Amino acid sequence: MEADSFRLLNGVKAMMDSGDEYSVSGSVTNRCYIACINGELSSAQMGQLYDEIVRMAEKRELRGVIMDLNGLAVLDSAAFCVLRKISGALALMGLKSAWMGIKPAIASSLVDFGADVDDLCICQNIEDGVRLMSFQK
Amino acid sequence: MKTNGIELEKEILDQLPAIVLAVDKNFNTLYANNAALTFMGSTPENVIGKHCYNMVRNPQCKTPECCIAQAMADGKVHSIRSEADGGTGNRFLESTAVPLKDEKGEIVGGLEFVLDITQKVLDEKKLNEQGRTIRDMSTPTIKLWDGILVLPVVGVIDTNRAQHMMDSMLNKILSSNSRAIIMDIQGVAAVDTAVANHLIKITKATKLMGCECLISGISPGVAKTLTQLGINLGSIKTKATLSDALEEAFSMINLRVITTEAKQ
CATH class of the missing domain: 3.30.450.20 (PAS domain)
Structure with a gap:
């Protein structure tokens, strides 16, 4: 009986762990990685997202990363900070980054809580983003 | 009885x-x-x-x-x-x-x-409905050109109206994929700190949607108040008239207005 419940507990734990696992879905076009960020992410998943994008940037010799936020219904300050950090890290690595598909509700809530959005690079669609990336500064 | x-x-x-x-x-x-x-x-x-x-x-x-x-x-x-x-x-x-x-x-x-x-x-319900109609009428976001929107603002801006303006602009930007939005505030007689903050917020939010916000028609009185209040609108592009703003918007989407030769 005890062994059963122990196994059950382990199973649940494994399931929860695998639920925490996060892999970015996305594709590379023109040396630009388009990362689709879907659903609300826990802080652990946000960390994984950060690692994954930065690792990808190094491995694939990218020119820039477009973060597609179309799948996000809400964006809290913690998630916003992580996304900003990703942009900052990419800039340090010499890559350009652009945010794409911010919803009206997210835009108004971001300015309402006074997020620093001044130096962000925003694009409306992939075509835009890729063009932004290919411009030499 | x-x-x-x-x-x-x-x-x-x-x-x-x-x-x-x-x-x-x-x-x-x-x-x-x-x-x-x-x-x-x-x-x-x-x-x-x-x-x-x-x-x-x-x-x-x-x-x-x-x-x-x-x-x-x-x-x-x-x-x-x-x-x-x-x-x-x-x-x-x-x-x-x-x-x-x-x-x-x-x-x-x-x-x-x-x-x-x-x-x-x-009666109260009817009044509310009329209020909503007036509010909708007071924030018309108009498509002026492919990729350019214009929002003429007339009257007094309060928190409610500013919020409504922002929502209407952001949704219109989303549905029309616009690159530039011109907010013409020629009809706004007075501006205070709160209103200026709303304007700054609106420009930031539109920028987050990938659309540049231009403000045109700031009257001398409003300009004077803004400088006296010490509000920094440095991050916002302002133009004197609607046509100036439109020209700027055209250049943003790589268009140029040229004069053609007069017809004989």
């Missing part, structure tokens, strides 16, 4: 179209006028001395929201609005309860009178 005494008062109360109901501290009915009896569909014998909540059966009955209970608890006047299904469609009722006191001023019960405010509520 009696001419004096308690009977006369009772008759007057009975002819009142409003429901009048008096109860003691345990919610036993002491008095119900004719309108109340009609509402409950009962006779005086079946009502007097019985618990009021067994006959009225309002959603508020026996809950802390019951206004008679509130009035008896703190000795003040309480009002509540409710919706009841009468024979002729939904009626809106406003119940007001006051505590009944004896000679010593101690609360011995409660008195409730109910007014039919259906017409008032309908």
Whole structure:
């Protein structure tokens, strides 16, 4: 009986762990990685997202990363900070980054809580983003 | 008709179209006028001395929201609005309860009178609807060119309107994939710190949607106030007139206006 419940507990734990696992879905076009960020992410998943994008940037010799936020219904300050950090890290690595598909509700809530959005690079669609990336500064 | 005494008062109360109901501290009915009896569909014998909540059966009955209970608890006047299904469609009722006191001023019960405010509520609804229509009319986001939107602002900007302007602009940007939006504030007579903050917020939000916001038509008075208030609009692109702003917007989407030769 005890062994059963122990196994059950382990199973649940494994399931929860695998639920925490996060892999970015996305594709590379023109040396630009388009990362689709879907659903609300826990802080652990946000960390994984950060690692994954930065690792990808190094491995694939990218020119820039477009973060597609179309799948996000809400964006809290913690998630916003992580996304900003990703942009900052990419800039340090010499890559350009652009945010794409911010919803009206997210835009108004971001300015309402006074997020620093001044130096962000925003694009409306992939075509835009890729063009932004290919411009030499 | 009696001419004096308690009977006369009772008759007057009975002819009142409003429901009048008096109860003691345990919610036993002491008095119900004719309108109340009609509402409950009962006779005086079946009502007097019985618990009021067994006959009225309002959603508020026996809950802390019951206004008679509130009035008896703190000795003040309480009002509540409710919706009841009468024979002729939904009626809106406003119940007001006051505590009944004896000679010593101690609360011995409660008195409730109910007014039919259906017409008032309908008028309020109509007023709200008209308010919404005016608000929608006051924030028209117009597509001026492929990729260029314009929002002419006339009148006073308050927090509500600024929020509505922002929502309307952001949704329009999303649906039209616009690159530039011009906010023409020529019709705005006065600007204070709050309004300036709203304008800054709006420009930031539109930028987050991938659309540059230009402000045109800042009048001398408004410009003077803004500088005197010490508000820094440095991050916002401002142009003198709508046509200047339009030219700037054209250059943003790589268009240029040229003069063609006159026709012979």
